[in-house]
Amino acid sequence: MxxxxxGFLGIVLLACSSSGGANASPGSGESSATNVAxxxxxxxxxxxxxxxxxxxxxxxxxxxxxxxxxxxxxxxxxxxxxxxxxxxxxxxxxxxxxxxxxxxxxxxxxxxxxxxxxxxxxxxxxxxxxxxxxxxxxxxxxxxxxxxxxxxxxxxxxxxxxxxxxxxxxxxxxxxxxxxxxxxxxxxxxxxxxxxxxxxxxxxxxxxxxxxxxxxxxxxAQPVDARVTLNLSLQEHSYLATMATDAVVADRAAEKTAATAALATNADSLRAAFPAAGTGFDKVWAARDAALLAYASGDAASKSALTDTFVRDFGALGHVGHAAVTAQTGATIKVIDDQRAKSSKTLADDDRAAATAMQPIADSIR
Incomplete structure (x- = not known):
């Protein structure tokens, strides 16, 4: 995408460049993907x-x-x-x-x-x-x-x-x-x-x-494409997840079904963008989605599936530090707690905090 x-405006953008290579530098082909991104x-x-x-x-x-x-x-x-x-x-x-x-x-x-x-x-x-x-x-x-x-x-x-x-x-x-x-x-x-x-x-x-x-x-550059794709897909997941949990908390069954399907579609996009997609991504991510919905429904035991199991498994899968995954998972749980407690004044800011906490995860996945 x-x-x-x-490419939509590629010809015009090239025409606007005075040097045709303002961003290039000697040896730039040797830069690591991390540096380029x-x-x-x-x-x-x-x-x-x-x-x-x-x-x-x-x-x-x-x-x-x-x-x-x-x-x-x-x-x-x-x-x-x-x-x-x-x-x-x-x-x-x-x-x-x-x-x-x-x-x-x-x-x-x-x-x-x-x-x-x-x-x-x-x-x-x-x-x-x-x-x-x-x-x-x-x-x-x-x-x-x-x-x-x-x-x-x-x-x-x-x-x-x-x-x-x-x-x-x-x-x-x-x-x-x-x-x-x-x-x-x-x-x-x-x-x-x-x-x-x-x-x-x-x-x-x-x-x-x-x-x-x-x-x-x-x-x-391709590494930037990969970074942007992961950031957007993870942000989308965060907001979709809290829409799904809101539907669960409010007992809107038809919306919950559609939101769950949207999460599955988002997971397909993440799998395509995830570097280690072939090594267990589907299982780990599906468990996260299921635990979020279960926690929203009042299943207290599912909290440990998020804070312990998911943090451990996803951190290992994406080579992401546990601190970043723990922070994002905790922020999402706080949103669900807001929804269940009807804490409407803090909900939107907490929702954004959970989505924003996806950025360091996206930028460190490799």
């Missing part, structure tokens, strides 16, 4: 894709909370602002204060309209939902695309098309969750999540070409 995305350009691409993908997951959770009339709604809506702040900081490093502010203003407009669209759909307020969708397509899309194009020098038309497609993908999963079409909801949520990296990859690649002194490295 990411190779296709990077850890350059500032690689970090930028990884973080942009993570944040853009996270925004979709937050919108999905906020929309689902609106549909379920859940107290979780306010905390996930507030989390959109946190995500925007982090995204703006990355844009500021690349483009400066003025351009970052323009991008943030457009992104905030998108967040507000997506929230309004969900509210309009849930309350059967056609005027509100139609107005929000009009605002997205005629306000956010051109304003954001123009700001991206001016800041990055990417061509306006392809950026506009990518942004339009993202709006359409987001609308699809919001409509699905309202209609309780849960299999379609999770399928379209994955499509929207995957769509975000097309824009993130294009922006990150252009930034690296435009500012090689600030962001040295090749963001399109």
């Amino acid at each position: 990411r190779l296709v995305a990077l 850890g350059t500032p350009a690689a970090d930028l691409r990884t973080q942009l894709d993570i944040l853009l993908g996270e925004q979709v997951m937050i919108v999905a959770k906020e929309s689902a909370a609106a549909v379920n009339h859940s107290d979780e709604y306010a905390s996930y809506t507030a989390l959109l602002t946190t995500n925007l702040t982090d995204l703006t900081n990355h844009m500021r490093r690349a483009f400066g204060n003025t351009a970052a502010t323009q991008l943030a203003d457009a992104w905030r407009m998108q967040n507000n309209y997506l929230v309004d669209y969900a509210i309009g759909v849930v309350t059967h307020n056609d005027s509100k939902s139609n107005g929000a969708m009009s605002g997205l397509t005629t306000g956010f899309v051109p304003q954001f695309a123009q700001a991206v194009s001016e800041a990055s020098q990417l061509p306006l038309d392809p950026v506009t098309q990518l942004t339009k497609q993202q709006v359409a993908e987001d609308k699809a999963f919001i409509d699905d969750v309202f209609a309780q079409r849960f299999p379609a909801f999770y399928k379209n949520l994955h499509a929207a999540y995957a769509q975000t990296s097309r824009l993130g990859d294009a922006i990150a690649t252009q930034i690296a070409l435009k500012y090689p002194d600030r962001f040295p490295g090749d963001p399109s």
